[in-house]
Amino acid sequence: MSADAAPISAADAALVERYLEHVRVEKRLAERTLALYSLDLEKLAQFAAQSGVALTTVGNHHVRRWVAQMHAGGRSGRGIALILSGWRGFYAWLGREGLISANPVQDVRAPKQPRPLPKALGVDEAVQLADHADEADDPWLDARDAAMVELLYGGGLRVGELIGLDVAPSDAALRAGRGWLDLQSAEVQVHGKGDKRRTVPVGRGALQALQQWLxxxxxxxxxxxxxxxxxxGRRGTRLTAQSVWQRLKRRSLRAGLATPVHPHMLRHSFASHVLQSSGDLRAVQELLGHANIGTTQVYTRLDFQHLAKAYDAAHPRARRKG
Structure with a gap:
């Protein structure tokens, strides 16, 4: 307890000790877990003491205020969620003991974590990966991998959509829920999430790589x-997602990229680069097959990040580092 913390009442301290003994015996918790429970409940008791209330008279509004204080103090949403879970269990036990009539933590949720930005390659890195030719590799595998990279980056396909493609349209593919390549129209018909189909154009680089592969x-x-x-694959079976991941990782490292590349990174790169060039969020949504444009809007953050870096590097009034 910090020096300026309000003293915890003997009654509240006794309640916490009783509960910790209960979970130690009933749940047979490890010492490490029990220590974490103890810290979280000490925090709860300190909040209650500072607010001038007993643990048994804590209300929902108190808990919400304390959550806001923890969040403002830099505690992550995940960390707060874990603390609330411990508090919720404590008050559920108090309810079973007949000491409270309602659980004040029951409907309180931790603040949402900010959605992490997807990892995307720079344009130069994506081109470097697509143009890489591995002379030490099997030419058959190299041709196949080049075509896969061009489709993943050039069309923003998911790895499941990629491996589900057939060489040409057919009734069998339609019945089986597969997509296909249409070389004549320079497009792929993709069978995506939610049993939805979409048409994705095949660019010149991808078209050339696909022709070489075929x-x-x-x-x-x-x-x-x-x-x-x-x-x-080499055994004549349809390629698996795991194989695509492995081959893409190998190709990216051999191409000299600093970070191993996975299929979804190329999808993110596709979306980010199209948005940077066009600014058309709706078009990117259609190309990616997102049902909700909110899912696509994450790429506007990537786009702003790109613009901010360009500003910092080029503008004479940009904030200097160091």
Whole structure:
């Protein structure tokens, strides 16, 4: 307890001790967990003492005020949620003991954590990855991986959508809920989340890489169940998401990128770079297949981040570091 903290009453301290003994015996908690419970309840008792109320007379409005104080003091939403969980258990026990009529923590929730920005490559890094040719690699694998990178970055596909593509449209693909490549129209028909379909244009770089891949694809005989799969592995089976992750990580490291790249990073890069160039949030929403534009709006934060860095680097009035 800090020097300026209000003293906890003997009655409240006794209640906390009784509860800690209860959970120690009933739940058989580890010493480390019990110590965390003790710290959280000491914090609760201190808040109550500072507010001039007993633990048994704490109200919902008290708890909400204390949550706001913890949040203002820099406590994370996750940390507050854990503290509230401990407090909620304590008051549930007080209710079972007949010492309170309502749990003051029951409807209190921790502040939401800010949604983390998705990781995206810079334009130069994305081009470096797409243009990389690994002379030490199997040419068949290199052609396939190049086509995958071009589709992931050039079309913003999810990895599940990528591996679900067929080489051409067919009734079988439609019935099975798969997408397909339409080379003639330079587009892919994607079967995405929620059983929704969308059309994604295939750019010049992706089109060229796909043509080069299709020219060598049949060097490995496809298994009957994967006869129409656009991307297959060395055993002739439809490529798995795990294989795409592994191959993309390998390619990014060999291309000299500082960070291993995963499929969703290329989807984020696609969205961020299209938004930087066009500013058209609705178009990006359509291309990504987002049902709610709120999901797409995270890329406006990425775009602003990009602009802020450019400003800091170039503007004579930008705030100097150091």
């Amino acid at each position: 020219a060598v694809r049949d060097q490995v005989p496809a298994q009957p169940q994967a006869a129409q799969a656009l991307f297959i």
